Amino acid sequence: MSNAVSLADVVKRYHRGRESVEVLHGLDLDIAEGEFVAIMGPSGSGKSTLLNLIAGIDRPDSGTVMVAGQKIDQMSGGELTRWRASAVGFVFQFYNLMPALSGAANVELPLLLLPLSRSERRARVEAALEIVGLAERARHKPSELSGGQQQRVAIARAIVSDPPILVCDEPTGDLDRETANEVLDLLRTLSRDHGKTIIMVTHDQKAADVASRQLHVDKGQLVDVAPPRSRADAAPLAEAGRLA
């Protein structure tokens, strides 16, 4: 199985005025296709920076970053934007939905960038909402949905354009235990049944336990890398015919 993510000797520094702070110190990391990886670590350890580099939101100062078969560390801002649209789906702690749009319209957003007809977009949105179990609430606005339902809409938005990789930044951080478990089940299903590579940053050990592998970041370096656990064979989402 080839790697979905491969980082080699990655260094990242942040500049605040004259001060330069090195957040990641020559980090190496490989994540296989279809893996569900949890990244843990204390605040300020560099886990969000690592996630940003993998997601193409930020660029390293040195080292190489290969994600979904593309070397993205030297891409321009415009190239990264286009690459993100096709390669990565995003799930955030606070859902980050457009409050004035319905659930379906929120899910449709990434599809506006693709050359699809209106009916094609509608079909994909319905399929994505069905996967997350919210088809019947498509017309509701975020304010009319519970936290768990909003996060499901956010997950539907992340998968609707069928990207191979999902990056999730504290996806259960704003949810109660029961709802969090439902969201984690959904993420596990997406990894196991649809072949998505999921990289999740979390502070929650119970959430991390759901992942097939746990990575611990501390002071800009990977420490205590747990071995991968076995997982069921997965079929890519597009092949499953759900979003095609």
Next chain:
Amino acid sequence: MKFLRYHPLVWLGLLAMKYFPLVWAGLTRKKLRTAFTLLSIIVAFLLFGLLQGVNTAFNHGVEGAHLDRLVVQGKVSMTDQLPLALRDRIAAVPGVVGVTYASWFGGYYQDTKSNVFSFPVEASTYFGLFPEIVLPKEQLDALIKTRAGAVIGRKLAEKYGWKIGDTIPLKSTIWVKSDGTANWDFRVVGIFDQPSDTGQEQRLFFNSDYFDEARTLYKGQVGWYSVRIDSPSHAAAVSESIDRVFANSDHETKTVAEKEFTQSFLKQMGDINFIVSSIVGAVFFALLFLTGNTMMQSVRERIPEFAILKTIGFSDQAVLSLVVAEGLVVALTAAAFGLAGSVVAFPMLESMVGVPRLPMSVLAVGLFYAVLLALVTTLLPGLRVARLNLVDALGGR
């Protein structure tokens, strides 16, 4: 029909339809704020439409001036009267092919606010020099034959319901009759049209002879001479020649093109152009700050939303376009309502400006200003969003 799919306008329309829900969502996020912004722009454009309409209507008369006509007036002031005896000497100047004269009567009907733009003229020559005034020959003959006769424009006739045969009692703010009153009665003997500029149909012309006999002052004098010349290209030379004839006399003249004379005449009522420009300028200046501040605030509140759009693949240009599109929708919608209001309200100003409809040019300029307003007020917040640092924005910094 397949090629239509690729026509730029069709493509733009499809693109607008695709992204409109996103633009609409931005506008309806804070409905009350959007409503107040719309309202302020509507009022501004209503004011713009009315004021600019008045200005354009006034200027229309200036633009309609004929290049082959000159006006001879007193050198010191246009209110200086000139002796009737100058007429033959003006006619003898090379290049002059016709001369007539007129005066300002300062008439009103019943109320000083109901101005009637009335002029004593030499009926036998005046209408020949102004062919744009369409008056049937028998009515012109009736005017020449009727001492206290008058011809009125169709708009004026419609305004007061006057018809041929009616006697019109006017008063003058300037001229007193030998009986000591300022009451002047005229009998309507004709109604004229002026299709090239219907605003001029608010005027009234009557016989200068009757005027000269009845008034107590300035007998044998006229307000100005109108002169037709053989070619517009000779205007400067003929003007100079006429003024040279009367140089160092008791009645030195200043000969100007009809356009310049009309402008000076309008300035007697105030520099409309300056007043309108000042008011409209002040209103738009205030509007720029108001709308600009609102757009800035609206965008600032939605930084996390724009950050998400950029994260999921919207380019810098796309988010900039969304912000500009919001501004365009607000400005153009409000401007359309404001200008529509001024179209509806403008006929109420007809008695003042003499033009029944808001000139189309005002609508075009108004819509252009709306686009300009949208671009100026959204460019800064739009660029801010386009240059958003995703790491900071997503991190809530």
